[in-house]
Amino acid sequence: MLAPLVLDLLGTFFFAISGSLLAARRGFDIIGSLLLGSLTGLGGGVIRDVILGVTPNAFANPVYLAPPVVAAVLVFFLSGTVARLPRTLLVFDGGGLALFCITGTVIALEHGANPIAAGVLGVTTAVGGGLLRDVVANRDPQLFDPHDLYAVPAMLGAALIVVVWSLHGYNPWTEAAVAALVFAFRMLSLRFRWHVPLAAVSRHPA
Amino acid sequence: MLAPLVLDLLGTFFFAISGSLLAARRGFDIIGSLLLGSLTGLGGGVIRDVILGVTPNAFANPVYLAPPVVAAVLVFFLSGTVARLPRTLLVFDGGGLALFCITGTVIALEHGANPIAAGVLGVTTAVGGGLLRDVVANRDPQLFDPHDLYAVPAMLGAALIVVVWSLHGYNPWTEAAVAALVFAFRMLSLRFRWHVPLAAVSRHPA
Amino acid sequence: MLAPLVLDLLGTFFFAISGSLLAARRGFDIIGSLLLGSLTGLGGGVIRDVILGVTPNAFANPVYLAPPVVAAVLVFFLSGTVARLPRTLLVFDGGGLALFCITGTVIALEHGANPIAAGVLGVTTAVGGGLLRDVVANRDPQLFDPHDLYAVPAMLGAALIVVVWSLHGYNPWTEAAVAALVFAFRMLSLRFRWHVPLAAVSRHPA
Numbered sequence: 001m002l003a004p005l006v007l008d009l010l011g012t013f014f015f016a017i018s019g020s021l022l023a024a025r026r027g028f029d030i031i032g033s034l035l036l037g038s039l040t041g042l043g044g045g046v047i048r049d050v051i052l053g054v055t056p057n058a059f060a061n062p063v064y065l066a067p068p069v070v071a072a073v074l075v076f077f078l079s080g081t082v083a084r085l086p087r088t089l090l091v092f093d094g095g096g097l098a099l100f101c102i103t104g105t106v107i108a109l110e111h112g113a114n115p116i117a118a119g120v121l122g123v124t125t126a127v128g129g130g131l132l133r134d135v136v137a138n139r140d141p142q143l144f145d146p147h148d149l150y151a152v153p154a155m156l157g158a159a160l161i162v163v164v165w166s167l168h169g170y171n172p173w174t175e176a177a178v179a180a181l182v183f184a185f186r187m188l189s190l191r192f193r194w195h196v197p198l199a200a201v202s203r204h205p206a
Numbered sequence: 207m208l209a210p211l212v213l214d215l216l217g218t219f220f221f222a223i224s225g226s227l228l229a230a231r232r233g234f235d236i237i238g239s240l241l242l243g244s245l246t247g248l249g250g251g252v253i254r255d256v257i258l259g260v261t262p263n264a265f266a267n268p269v270y271l272a273p274p275v276v277a278a279v280l281v282f283f284l285s286g287t288v289a290r291l292p293r294t295l296l297v298f299d300g301g302g303l304a305l306f307c308i309t310g311t312v313i314a315l316e317h318g319a320n321p322i323a324a325g326v327l328g329v330t331t332a333v334g335g336g337l338l339r340d341v342v343a344n345r346d347p348q349l350f351d352p353h354d355l356y357a358v359p360a361m362l363g364a365a366l367i368v369v370v371w372s373l374h375g376y377n378p379w380t381e382a383a384v385a386a387l388v389f390a391f392r393m394l395s396l397r398f399r400w401h402v403p404l405a406a407v408s409r410h411p412a
Numbered sequence: 413m414l415a416p417l418v419l420d421l422l423g424t425f426f427f428a429i430s431g432s433l434l435a436a437r438r439g440f441d442i443i444g445s446l447l448l449g450s451l452t453g454l455g456g457g458v459i460r461d462v463i464l465g466v467t468p469n470a471f472a473n474p475v476y477l478a479p480p481v482v483a484a485v486l487v488f489f490l491s492g493t494v495a496r497l498p499r500t501l502l503v504f505d506g507g508g509l510a511l512f513c514i515t516g517t518v519i520a521l522e523h524g525a526n527p528i529a530a531g532v533l534g535v536t537t538a539v540g541g542g543l544l545r546d547v548v549a550n551r552d553p554q555l556f557d558p559h560d561l562y563a564v565p566a567m568l569g570a571a572l573i574v575v576v577w578s579l580h581g582y583n584p585w586t587e588a589a590v591a592a593l594v595f596a597f598r599m600l601s602l603r604f605r606w607h608v609p610l611a612a613v614s615r616h617p618a
Contacts, residue, residue, distance in 0.1 A: 024612035029558040031567075033611030035539075036556065050256055050462055051265055059463055062528040072611070079612035116268040127241075131342060136543060138552050140344050144242070146235040155237075199239030199278070200230035200285035256462055257471055322474040333447075337548060346550050350448070352441040361443075405445035405484070406436035406491035 004103055007179075008045070008057070009067055011099030015129045016041030016071035018093040022137055024079045025089075033075060036133060038068040041096070044128030048104050048121050052111045090190060093130060093142070097150075098183035101126035101157035102175060106165070115162045122158030127151055149189050149196050157182035210309055213385075214251070214263070215273055217305030221335045222247030222277035224299040228343055230285045231295075239281060242339060244274040247302075250334030254310050254327050258317045296396055299336060299348075303356075304389035307332035307363035308381060312371070321368045328364030333357055355395050355402050363388035416515055419591075420457070420469070421479055423511030427541045428453030428483035430505040434549055436491045437501075445487060448545060450480040453508070456540030460516050460533050464523045502602055505542060505554070509562075510595035513538035513569035514587060518577070527574045534570030539563055561601050561608050569594035 019040030023033035042058040049056035058064040104125025108118035127143055127150070134141040143150050157178050164174045188194070225246030229239035248264040255262035264270040310331025314324035333349055333356070340347040349356050363384050370380045394400070431452030435445035454470040461468035470476040516537025520530035539555055539562070546553040555562050569590050576586045600606070 020611060023556070024610070026556070027558055028556045028611050029561070029608045030611050031561065031563050031608055032556040032558065035563060046463065051252065051262055053259070053261060053465070055465060056463055059525065059529040059532065062526060065528065065532070075612055076609070077613060113265065114268060116271065117265040120271070121265065135342055135344075136547055136553055137556070138344070138547075138550070141342055144229070144232070144234045144238040144343070146233055146238065149235070149237065151237050151241060196235045196237055197282070198230070199226060199234050199236055200281055201283060257458065257468055259465070259467060319471065320474060322477065323471040326477070327471065341548055341550075344550070347548055350435070350438070350440045350444040350549070352439055352444065355441070355443065357443050357447060402441045402443055403488070404436070405432060405440050405442050406487055407489065 004106060005063075007099050007175075008103045009064065011096045011103060012041040012045070012064060013067035013071055014041075014092045014096035014099065015044070015133075016068040017075065018089045018096065018130065019133045020068075020071045020075035021079065021089045021092070022133060024075050026137060030072060030076055034068060034072040036137065037071045037075075038065070039136060040129045040133040041068050041071070042129070043132040044100055044104065044125040044130075045107075047128045048108065048125045051121060051124075052108060052113065054111060087190065091187070094153075094183055094186040094190070096129070097126050097154050097186060098157065098179045100129070101154040101182060102161055102179055105158045105161040106170070109162070109165055115166060119155075119158040119162045122161065123151065123154050126154035126158070146198060147193060147195055149194055152196065153182045153185040153189065156185065210312060211269075213305050213381075214309045215270065217302045217309060218247040218251070218270060219273035219277055220247075220298045220302035220305065221250070221339075222274040223281065224295050224302065224336065225339045226274075226277045226281035227285065227295045227298070228339060230281050232343060236278060236282055240274060240278040242343065243277045243281075244271070245342060246335045246339040247274050247277070248335070249338040250306055250310065250331040250336075251313075253334045254314065254331045257327065257330075258314060258319065260317060293396065297393070300359075300389055300392040300396070302335070303332050303360050303392055304363065304385045306335070307360040307388060308367055308385055311364045311367040312376070315368070315371055321372060325361075325364040325368045328367065329357065329360050332360035332364070352404060353399065353401055355400055358402065359388045359391040359395065362391065416518060417475075419511050419587075420515045421476065423508045423515060424453040424457070424476060425479035425483055426453075426504045426508035426511065427456070427545075428480040429487065430501045430508065430542065431545045432480075432483045432487035433491065433501045433504070434545060436487050438549060442484060442488055446480060446484040448549065449483045449487075450477070451548060452541045452545040453480050453483070454541070455544040456512055456516065456537040456542075457519075459540045460520065460537045463533065463536075464520060464525065466523060499602070503599070506565075506595055506598040506602070508541070509538050509566050509598055510569065510591045512541070513566040513594060514573055514591055517570045517573040518582070521574070521577055527578060530577075531567075531570040531574045534573065535563065535566050538566035538570070558610060559605065559607055561606055564608065565594045565597040565601065568597065 016037035019037035020033040023036040046056040105122030108121040222243035225243035226239040252262040311328030314327040428449035431449035432445040435448045458468040517534030520533040
């Protein structure tokens with residue numbers, strides 16, 4: 001389909017930027033930036049491929065290592081500029097989320113996963129790298145921020161791709177439409193602080 | 207043997223409840239509750255199956271996704287009640303521990319793991335989900351609480367199953383006996399604050 | 413080649429010591445010491461083998477469980493002495509790093525990984541166990557300490573092994589030379605506080 005490799009590399013780049021930006025904000029060094037960017041950009045896909053039982057793309061095809069290297073270099077030289085743009089990390093993270101919930105689901109379907117497992121693996125691909133980023137950086141994961149419906153756009157995107165795929169309607173146009181929808185949903189949810197109900201309808205203190 | 211799928215789903219449910227309860231206590235939203243419950247309930251088994259080199263149950267059989275969904279819904283509606291019962295999270299966690307040290311060991315043995323590896327994988331299955339839960343929730347893992355011998359009942363259960371299996375004595379009755387023993391051991395250890403020696407016989411401050 | 417099993421077990425032992433020492437410093441109990449030492453000593457290799465799609469050494473060969481057991485027992489009895497020697501944890505960690513960047517790269521090459529993937533897997537093996545140790549112990553990973561170029565010696569070692577291997581020069585002598593070089597580099601970097609530039613050339617506060 002439409003250059004899945006290109007989309008996957010672009011998603012890797014977006015997430016790697018978010019990892020390297022976090023490294024810069026936490027005062028890590030350039031190697032830490034490269035490692036955290038790599039883990040963020042490649043981690044979700046590696047988990048997906050290990051669960052699918054195939055050699056992870058990042059290790060089968062060395063071109064996957066290019067986006068994290070470019071990201072670490074860009075953050076190194078441009079982070080002064082980038083830091084003046086608010087929510088930069090969130091925008092890049094949202095771009096990665098929109099692409100990875102699609103490529104993750106499609107790769108799982110191509111490897112014969114059942115539709116439900118494919119959707120779950122798409123979401124895992126989309127949120128896995130960011131979760132690893134926050135866990136190894138020792139901070140509360142963005143994924144669990146109750147003021148932010150982080151995972152919901154990825155769930156919607158993965159579900160749409162499963163439906164479109166099963167209707168034999170997966171093509172570059174539907175792919176692009178789902179990516180745009182997920183990204184717009186994510187950005188609007190940040191702008192208007194959309195959120196979902198808390199885990200418990202309780203009145204007791206935490 | 208006796209409905210291993212049922213026991214595995216029940217263990218998944220118990221651990222998922224512990225994950226969703228933690229999400230509720232930490233103020234996560236309902237999606238965070240579902241994700242943390244899923245990670246807790248399914249994580250240990252996914253690690254085991256990835257190490258065994260087989261498609262993880264949670265992705266081969268969509269029915270494994272039902273317990274976390276039910277757990278998140280139950281916690282959403284009942285957590286006010288549940289919060290008034292002390293140690294609820296620990297009781298559910300203990301139930302999952304008792305079932306998973308058995309099903310994890312048996313699944314490893316069925317896939318041809320050597321007895322020692324099978325026991326280690328049984329313990330990994332039993333403690334892995336809870337460890338992932340605590341790590342992604344960014345808190346000190348219960349597994350390392352020195353006032354609590356968390357892993358010991360799971361080690362005992364896995365070892366007993368390996369012995370019973372090698373003596374060709376594995377059947378529903380021995381299975382139920384080991385599960386009851388591990389659960390009772392776990393509950394008594396909490397009640398009477400049993401613990402094991404510290405990592406070091408040292409007199410220096412930390 | 414020269415007893416790769418022996419080198420791998422020695423590296424496992426060094427990392428297991430670092431995990432059990434951290435457990436002692438954090439006040440974990442003896443079981444927590446065994447589990448954290450096992451995760452530190454075996455975790456990097458398990459990640460490597462899972463990515464390579466082979467049964468992890470630690471589960472294929474029970475002898476890999478011996479180093480963590482010995483480490484936990486040694487730390488239990490000797491940590492009073494060890495605690496008086498400064499930087500003990502760092503020395504053992506450095507020994508594991510030097511051995512694992514070699515054995516990890518070689519194992520990946522032997523399983524047919526491309527040279528770049530093999531180098532990345534060698535670094536993953538070398539830094540993975542320590543990263544897991546710090547993540548589950550809920551502390552900022554040593555890997556990201558900007559005052560310490562932790563990963564650089566492992567990257568150098570893995571790159572040298574890939575070069576030596578592709579020149580058909582891999583033998584016990586080159587192996588020992590690379591191990592000694594990586595260990596010396598690591599120790600000197602700690603002694604003289606060598607470091608690399610930060611992730612960003614920015615002047616804004618974090």
